[in-house]
Amino acid sequence: MDSGINMLCFSASYGIALALELSGLWARTRIGRVALLFSAIAGLVAHTWYLGRRVAEMPAAPLASQQDWYVLAAWALAIIYLTLKLYYPRSSMGLFLLPAVLALVGISRFATKTPLATFQAPRVWGQVHGVLLMLGTVTVLLGFLAGLMYLIQSYRLKHKLPTRGRLQLPSLEWLERVNSRSLGVATLLVGGGFFTGVLSRLAQQGEQSFVPWTDPVVLSLAAMFVWLVVAEGFRLVYPAARQGQKVAYLTIAAFLFLALVLAVMTWGDSLHLNADSESTEPPQASISTTILGLSNNGDLA
Amino acid sequence: MNLQMVGCTHREMGIDIRQQLTFDRSQTVEALGQWQSRFPDAELVLLSTCNRVEIYAVGVPKAEELIEALLDYQKVTASQVEGRMVTLADSKAVKYLYRVASSLESMVVGEPQILAQVKEAYQTAQEVGSTGPLLHDLFQSALRTAKRVAGETSLHKHRVSIPSVAISDLASCVFETFDGKHVLVIGAGKMADETLRYLRDAGDAVIHVVNRDAQRGQQLAKKWNGQYHEWDQLWEQLEAADLTISTTAANETIVTAADFEQKVAPGRYQRPLFILDLAVPRDFDSQVGNALGVYLYSLDDLTLACEKNRQTRAAELPAAETIIKRETERFVVEMNHRATAPVITGLREGLERPKDAELERLFCKLPNLDDQSRKEIEQFADRLVNKMLHPPLESLRDASQNGTPHGLLDALRNLFKLEN
Known part of the structure; x- marks a missing residue:
């Protein structure tokens, strides 16, 4: 059941969302806001798909390994980010939350599987x-x-x-x-x-x-x-x-x-x-x- | 187009005359009714606010007649307004209305109320029945333009009055909601009253007033459904407050840093306190702002914030002007093109009539034609008419870009024997 979705997919989506959050410090446009929301949602969907696939592969996932644990923590934080973004669309909280999400995914690369x-x-x-x-x-x-x-x-x-x-x-x-x-x-x-x-x-x-x-x-x-x-x-x-x-x-x-x-x-x-x-x-x-x-x-x- | 605008604003006229010229809603309805009788073929809209009185009219031959009608109704003599009434026509009047609706002509550029006032003026005229197709299109496009300016620039996003900056820009960075917040007003000055108006719009805060003059303090407290406290309760009130607005006329500092540290800070446990010191000279020692959890803004700080916002708004003006210029051009071209409509209709009818007659004659001569052949011949005739009409219509459209092409329209009427 290889869907081709890996950590790079959702990391890249979150990365784009973070870049768009950063660009908002200079100019805020409607297109930018839509693109940001789209990137974050795409990242979360890919992230969820990845975890779902891990569960399908291994019933005890997504707490099956240190790596899964970090990826799951990142997923929970990404949900919090998206929820806050929908409630407070003009807020720059993404500049703080998205680096934490990416850091958790990044650390997971060093964790055991x-x-x-x-x-x-x-x-x-x-x-x-x-x-x-x-x-x-x-x-x-x-x-x-x-x-x-x-x-x-x-x-x-x-x-x-x-x-x-x-x-x-x-x-x-x-x-x-x-x-x-x-x-x-x-x-x-x-x-x-x-x-x-x-x-x-x-x-x-x-x-x-x-x-x-x-x-x-x-x-x-x-x-x-x-x-x-x-x-x-x-x-x-x-x-x-x-x-x-x-x-x-x-x-x-x-x-x-x-x-x-x-x-x-x-x-x-x-x-x-x-x-x-x-x-x-x-x-x-x-x-x-x-x-x-x-x-x-x-x-x- | 024959569009006229006459009126006066805060720029040309002092408040004494403006007050005499201002219309309330019932007067507006009555005046429009009177003017309809005076100018039976005209379309009329009256816009009256505290800063402007303007009549927009289509079909009134001279602007002077409109001014006369306006002055007659309000019983103001011509000598009182001599040389101070503004008159604009056609594209200049269109652009002016767009600027008014977008609040570029307002006393405080970017203030949002004017859009609602323009809308209300148009709706009142509609109810009276004094509008017509041209003013309908004009006001609809003015409202659309104003919304474009609001949406595509940040002209309206930066507040420029001290109470609005204090509450909407700064206090809202400290408090998520003003509901239930303990708001302490020290003094009963005009600025406190204005700030409380903004505060009441922002939430349901609990107002407490402390003032040396009990009568004035009680009046202010009563007006805002708050509670008055004697002056000696100042320290207890400061200890309990979330937001403090200070506007006394005292000549010296009321709250020194030492007072705050000894009498207020111990009971607050560093709970955030937002202080708006709107008094001149200051009521709070600037050192009070160094205390943990205290955010102290003086009138100078707020004035500076307002000035920054004004500059930001000014930077947005060119973008707003560009939108207005484009929308004006679009409207004027559309109106000019619309003026050519009767000639276009006449031209088309002038060719359609002989076409139909010739087709009928041909089909009578060839009764054995099948349906397919008849259809082909009809299509041929339609194409021929369209091709013949194309050059004059294109010339009309091009000429409409620079105003109503009266010469060309007359020429076409004469050439094709069209009725006026």
Whole structure:
């Protein structure tokens, strides 16, 4: 079922949409807006088709590998972009969201393509774990981008710079709301992802029933979760952190933790990845099992 | 075309005379009715706004008669308006109406209300029955041109009044909606009133007024369905406010940076506060703008923003002028061409009649012709008539580009013995 659609197809469409967003900084035309929308929709359709084909090839996809996981995260972010573009057609949010979409697709090129293991009871936990962490990642990214936009918009207003030019950003109130909510939602999702990972490990039988706390991916993810909890606690205790620039700073810090987790996961010397590489068979772990050091059949690698 | 425009605008006449010449809707209906009796064959539209009073007419021989009719109705003497009434005819009147509808002739270039006013003037004339085919086409094309200017240039997109820039361009960058926002008005100046008008259009904000003069403060609060507070509640109100508009006539700063830091900031927890300091001299120390979450705009900042917008609008003017020039040319050519229609019809009929007669004679002589042959002969005759008409019609069309070709029309009428 080779439809000829690959990552290059939707990356190119998103790339054209980004180029059109950039061109909007100089001149905004109706044709340009239609072309931008068309490119973004074409990219999303190709992206969806690609993921659909992966599901057809491998029932456990699109969480079958690190690569699929990144592509799925990019897809979720692309949907958010398109939705926002339809609601706020004059906004320049694409200048922030589309590079993030392309970055996720770009990183996926460096990620492993290990196929999904056969379905077992603990694998359900693994799937939930993977989905929650993917959504957590998208939420943290969204909060980070909203934070960046908040700081730019705030800077422009403070310094009396033109706000109704070609670079049109949402209001501070809207950005603060997205910022604030993304931080809260990300805490729940990352926490849920982390604990389902722990549970899936503990659900294993015998010697495998332990959590490899010293694994760099587990450590960095735990640090990120702790940071999110601390940030939420800080916001509860200190009213000034519930609004304005402080929320933006908190979401930017959360992104730094996320970047660390993703870097360790993709390029790090994880206990699980080492074991995979020593295996005589191709690597078989999904991203969910990779993060908490589970092999594809639930065994500790 | 015989189109005339007479009138006066804010450019030629002071407000005292303009006020005397202005028509409300009932007066417009009445005046158009009177003028219809005075000029029975004329088409008339009266456009009256606070900045202009203009009559557009077709079929009135002299502009002076229209001016007389206008002055008679409003009981204004000719000496009061001497040398200040504008009269334009034909293509100049067309172009002028396009410029008016596109707000290029407005006091604030690019203001959007004029388009609705032009539309209303035309609709009123339609209801009275004083319009005709030419004014119908003229006003339809004027509305179309104005929409083109609005859509294809950004002339209307940049606001140039201080309250509109303050609310629509700046405050909307801070607040997603004004519904339920705590708006504090310090002072009861005219600028506060104007800003509140824009604010009320933008959303359902909760207005709070603090003023030293309780009576004026209460009046303003009542007008905008807000709440008045005594002057000593200024700090509590500032602490609760989302948006502050300050327009007092105080001679010195009311809110210093130290006051803000000690009395307001601790209770706000860096919650965004948008301050419009529209007072001269300023009510807020400029250092207040350095506080976290505070966005302070003074009258100077807003004036600068308005000036930038004016410059941006000015840059759009050539594009708007080009659209108006092209649309005017198109309309004038169309009208000129329309004036040739009776001659064209006469020419065609003049050839069609002998053609039909000759065909009938031929078919009587050749009764055995089959249907196919008769059809071929008819088509031959049609083609011949069309080919004979083509050169004079083309000459008429070319001549119409530069005005109604009266000489050519007369020549054709004489040559082909056409009736007038």
